[in-house]
Amino acid sequence: MVWRKLPGGFLLCVMLCMAWTSAWAEVERGQVTNLPIPRFVSLKAEEGNVRRGPSLSHRIDWVFTRRNMPLQVTGEYGHWRRVQDRDGQGGWVHYSLLSGVRHVIVEADMTALRVKPDPDAPVSAHAEAGVVARLESCTLDWCRVIAGGSKGWVEKRAIWGVEPSEIRD
Template sequence: MVRPFRTLWVLALAATFPISLAAQDRGPVTNLPLPRFVSMKAAEGYARRGPSRTHRIDWIFRKRDTPLEITAEHGHWRRVRDRDGAGGWMHYSLLSGVRTVLVEQDMLQLHTNPDPKSLVVAQMELGVIARIDECRRDWCDLSVGGYGGWVAKSALWGVGPEETLD
């Protein structure tokens, strides 16, 4: 049950002590945005129950370049999750800032320009991992398997809907 008085008090408190949302959404270790996307640097990485090697391994990621989302930081550890929500705490040395995405649409067309009417260079199957070269508001320029081109951002996992990358 929400009490109007309590809600108004919180709003009044927030107006008295303004807090930057950007400051709240930063990692305490790196000061980088949270959540944010990274990729697997290693060919295999353990996701643990907690942020140390003494914690139990809950999940093993076995594919280099897999896009992951960092949701928390603690020392040299990052809490990550994959597209399906599986994950845990991984040592930062297993992760890379190189941006990759997972194709979420079968036979996704790779275009020469960020326009659905432009020439189709290739088609990608569901689950393909591609490297991001650039992202605009609605389109991302990807490279995969010797091909390069533009795809609709909405068909990808590993890049935020409002995120742009140069």
């Protein structure tokens, strides 16, 4: 085998690509969609029946009644997704009731929405616990959200519907 010297940046790129590929392969994937499991989605409809099993013949155990509510997908079977809410309640929902548009739910009461991702940044608004907000972007510790016409950055630990290490542009 013949080796020749390549620019240092090339080696770094190859090493990063190998690490990324390795991490990608380690993530559990859904058998139907090949998307990561678990993952977050939101309820597209005003109401969504949550069934005991993945078919219309299974009993309805719950009815989610909040549009855009964030849910975590924990399983897949055909056109059905096993989901749970922030309290761990859930079951099987038809995929047509779910959306990939991400939303989060505010967990801490009177959470500050800040102008920039900094604990000392000015507060643009406050959100009560239970408010559902649209997720825009995230750094390691902060997420930019839109809630009730207000935009701002919230600390990631104050919301549910995003992985702790998730970064979104």
